[in-house]
Amino acid sequence: MALNPVNSDGGTGDRLAPVLRPVRAGNGFEEALEQILQVLRLGLVPGGERLPAERELAERLGISRVTLREVLKVLQDQGLVEARRGRYGGTFVLPRADAGGEDELRRRVAGVDIEDVLRFREVLEVGAAGLCAAHGLTDRRAERLRQALTATHEAPLADYRRLDTLLHLTLAELSGSPTLTAQYAAVRATVNDLLDCIPLLVRNLEHSQRQHAAVVEAVLDGDADAAREIMREHCGGTAALLRGFLT
Template sequence: MVNESDTSDRLAPVLRPVRAGNGFEEALEQILQVVRLGLVAAGERLPAERELADRLRISRVTLREVLKVLQDQGLVESRRGRYGGTFVRPRSDTHAGGSEEELRRRVADVDIEDILRFREVLEVGAAGLCAAHGLSEEQADRLRAALAATHDAPLADYRRLDTLLHLTLAELSGSATLTAQYAAVRATVNELLDCIPLLVRNLEHSQHQHTALVEAVLEGDADAAREVMREHCGGTAALLRGFLT
């Protein structure tokens, strides 16, 4: 069974108090990001209603309206009983590449170049900030753990854990605004990545880059951290351009 506190820690980069006036819309946006980013995997349970409502600073009535929308869209399901709660449902299009119709729909709705450039700016900036400002021992342990999870990940779970590693780095940059912007852009990038196959050779290369990146951050080498991240983002961009444009 998944540890509830582990799940809550995973959601920290995304869930934040919403602003008065747009509580429903902003809460829906954030929980959609949690699902789209795979921070709660298919079959896993979302945090309890009380915890979600407290973290988002909304009423449980508003939260239930949000969860009802997600349930109507087939993204989550509610289960009763002692081990009940709200669970993320498996996506219907998780087979490699998705359908041609799905691919065309996603690409038509996205300015790929704009997304890739913005992602690179945020990622390179976050890596540089983490290295330049330094991490506490607890923060360093979080980053190491996120990296280790990607090394041990089965292929089907790799992109979710890769996302978590990058989100952890963004959060450790110390900028809540950067973290929120990165979570949003990464959700879009993941939608595009779902349109292309997982390539083992590319994943092996990515893992080498991840390791070099974390080492640079922990050593406080901001220039190296930025350069490794720039190369890493460039590799992903090249794959997406090759398959989708």
């Protein structure tokens, strides 16, 4: 179920939209680096796949190609991407190293206020679901949401969290608030760092999938109260797992 990262109609262009946006002139390099790092941390372009072409990335970020190349050079130096030449060349995301191990877990948890992250995530997720339901979605946007849900149902275990992230980012984007979307992308990146420290539990994933389907159904039915309540419950399940493993 590989997703084509260079397809501009329904491919990376759609799944990167919640994260990539024009940067402010004063901090172009820093903000561009932050956004592309979010793309990598969220797994929106998985290991082994290619980032959008330099021209597209530069246009989306509102920076020069010179600045973009400086950003990509930093990512190469950090071992996150590699440049390949030739007809099928470009900038490719390198597979992430195994995030396991007690030392890594302690490092990640030490600098994070888990309760704050989880509460902020719930506020944003519940709000996004309610806004989508209350304002309604066009046919095209409703289909985007259905496709994101279907992708999670079809995902192999190793790819589940990336596609789960994409579903939630899609809901955030469809809420109509770019500020909410940007804030959610940032908090979700932190949540994913924490989730990488705990095992994937099939029973929990099955439960999550039922909740995903119920949230999407409530949104498409325009039932804002139900959408908010189901999303609140869904966030609570993830929070319980993280608290159980990490605190």
